[in-house]
Amino acid sequence: MVEKSGIVVHLKQPFNATRINAANIENRVRELNKVADNSEKPKQGFWEEFEVLQQQECKLLYPRKEGQKPENKSKNRYKNILPFDTTRVIIRETDSDGPGSDYINANYIRNTREDERHAEESKVFIATQGCLQNTVVDFWKMVHQENAHVIVMTTKEMERGRNKCVRYWPDLHTSKEFGKVMVRNVEEHPAQDYILRKLEVTRLDRKEPLRFIWHYQYLSWPDHGVPVEPGGVLWFLEEVNRTQSTMKDTGPIVVHCSAGIGRTGTIIVIDILIDIIRRQGLDCDIDVPKTIQMVRQQRSGMVQTEAQYKFIYMAVQQFIDTAQKRLEEEQRSKMKEREYSNIKYPQMTNSRSKHNMASSRSSSVMTNDDSSSVYENINFKTPQTSFSSNTRRSDVVWHLSERDCHKKTGKKEGEITAHQMAVCLRLKNRFVSKK
Incomplete structure (x- = not known):
């Protein structure tokens, strides 16, 4: 950038750069939400950023030949949404050698922008x-082949009178065969925004250990648009990730909606960004458009609308806000702990420290008015064992005189602690008042 004076100013980050520090996402969202003052350019912010992304999408000309083949056309729900050949899931186990037997409309999605240090930690x-009715068997072949244990479904079966997804699981407590795979619906747990199903999967053609699949169906995504607020989606993703993390040597998380690009892309991008923040901390850099561009290089059309694009920002912002509040609360707790741990007490001789420790114990006991414990703390035996039942209260008071305090504790005059003397006087007053 060059100023009017001719001085060249080198910017660390261009004005129109989309990379931001995660902790500053609130400022970025505020900027994108601003209404443009320039009447010649009424749409700015999220709309403009998303439009630039859409123009870049047109430049992605990866081959999609497999999905265009005549034998595979019936396996595509939408004729214009086809998987890239470079990242498509290939079904290795086929029933025949016929054309198209290895095809399914699905792509692997990875965080390819992750550096080598975190590459192994990244989810797939x-x-x-x-x-579709004619792709359910292929779907279960894929799930079994990829050793997937978690399926995320972000649509209902029917929306606005149209079928969005054929049911590929049996009713509760029933089983159903899908080719060589037997699926049993063991449990269903309805939650506020989703249903969690536990599916038991076995092979019919060979002996294998039972495999359990956790099926998360999110129900609160509206037919058009996005959820009103991202809290439900964030909680849903947290549950999904918790389950995935408990699985040993598990395969990819299978995510689908209807077309497999809109809600599916939104969910995956949010999860990728949150993973980056979790691993690198709130001081890391994130780039929403670049992340979307990255996943679009693996499956075309991911994140379909401006509303979904904005929702990603809202979800990441809420995640960061919650993380910051949690961090501040933890820091406050640590500060309080340090305040107490930093208190230093004066050095004491061994004999004095023993008595002072005893006094500190007695002070807490005194709140319960437990006189026997008080006596023990000043080296007196309890009245029940020191005196007969016929002893008068006035005699007890005499034994609790200052002289007796010195005698019983073995201390010389001036050495007895103020607290021990206070105990004597307190007990003396109590007995006198009851005479």
């Missing part, structure tokens, strides 16, 4: 379309 997704 499979983004796919909602099942």
Whole structure:
């Protein structure tokens, strides 16, 4: 950038750069939400950023030949939404050698922008379309082949009178065969925004250990648009990730909606960004458009609308806000702990420290008015064992005189602690008042 004076100013980050520090996402969202003052350019912010992304999408000309083949056309829910050949899931186990037997409309999605240090930690997704009647068997072949244990479904079976996904699981407590795979619906747990199903999967053609699939169906995504607020989606993703993390040597998370690009893309991008923040901390850099561009290089059309694009920002912002509040609360708790741990007490001799420790114990006991414990703390035996039942209260008071305090504790005059003397006087007053 060059100023009017001719001085060249080198910017660390261009004005129109989309990379931001995660902790500053609130400022970025505020900027994108601003209404343009320039009447010649009424649409700015999210709309403009998303439009630039859409123009870049047109430049992605990866081959999609497999999906265009005549034998595979019936396996595509939408004729214009086809998987890239470079990242498509290939079904290795086929029933025949016929053409198209290895095809399914699905792509692997990875965080390819992750550096080598975190590459192994990154999750792998499979983004796919909602099942058709003639693709359910292929779907279960894919799930079994990829050793997937978690399926995320972000649509209902029917929306606005149209089928969005054929049911590919049996009713509760029933079983159903899908080719060589037997699926049993063991459990269903309805939650506020989703249903969690536990599916038991076995092979019919060979002996294998039982495999359990966790099926998360999110129900609160409206037919058109996005959820009103991202809290439900964030909680849903947290549950999905918790389950995935408990699985040993598990495969990719299978994510689908109807077309496998809109809600599916939105969910995957949010999860990728949150993973980056979790691993690198709130001071890391994130880039929403670049992340979307990255997943679009693996499956075309991911994140379909401006509303979905904005929702990603809202979800990441809420995640960061929650993380910051949690961090601040933890820091406050640590500060309080340090305040107490930093208190230093004066050095004491061994004899004095023993008595002072005893006094500190007695002070807490005194709140319960437990006189026997008080006596023990100043080296007195309890009245029940020191005196007979016929002893008068006035005699007890005499034994609790200052002189007796010195005698019983073995201390010389001036050495007895103020607290021990206070105990004597307190007990003396109590007995005198009851005479």
